[in-house]
Amino acid sequence: KKTKVLVPIDLQKALNYYQKTLQLFPQHYGALAGTAQILIETQHYDKGLECLEIIKTFFSSFSALEKESIPLLILQIRDLLLTRFEVTEAQKEKYDRLVKEFRVLLPLESEGAKA
Numbered sequence: 340k341k342t343k344v345l346v347p348i349d350l351q352k353a354l355n356y357y358q359k360t361l362q363l364f365p366q367h368y369g370a371l372a373g374t375a376q377i378l379i380e381t382q383h384y385d386k387g388l389e390c391l392e393i394i395k396t397f398f399s400s401f402s403a404l405e406k407e408s409i410p411l412l413i414l415q416i417r418d419l420l421l422t423r424f425e426v427t428e429a430q431k432e433k434y435d436r437l438v439k440e441f442r443v444l445l446p447l448e449s450e451g452a453k454a
Contacts, residue, residue, distance in 0.1 A: 350377050366397040368405040372412050379419045384430045391416065391437050398444050406445055413438060 354377050360370040375390035394409070420426050420434055 350381060353377060366400050368394065368397075368401050368408075371397075372408070375412070376415060376419070379416055384420065384426055387416070388430065388433050388437065391434075395437065395440055395444070409441060409445060413441060 354374060357370040357374045357377070360367050361374070364370070371390050371394050375387045375394070377387075378384075378390065379387035391413075394412075398406070398409075417434070417438075420430065
């Protein structure tokens with residue numbers, strides 16, 4: 340059973356579009372990335388990190404351009420997780436683990452991508 344995520348109206352509208360897209364195209368990078376950002380921005384950290392897990396799972400199916408945008412996505416999520424909101428140690432550890440796993444898949448050139 341899915342739980343409803345409460346977010347501000349504009350973000351909820353965007354989240355609805357992303358979710359409809361993901362129902363049709365579960366591997367849609369833009370919808371996954373947008374969903375992750377909205378969920379983390381609205382303090383639904385675990386669900387947002389789950390989206391990053393899905394992005395990692397589908398990594399090989401993404402275009403080169405999508406793969407190139409992942410380091411920026413990771414930095415944006417880091418800023419949301421570590422500088423704007425209070426997060427648990429477990430959530431920080433999950434983010435750190437995901438960054439390490441993404442480092443295996445692609446070079447995260449910026450030192451800022453480190454937690």
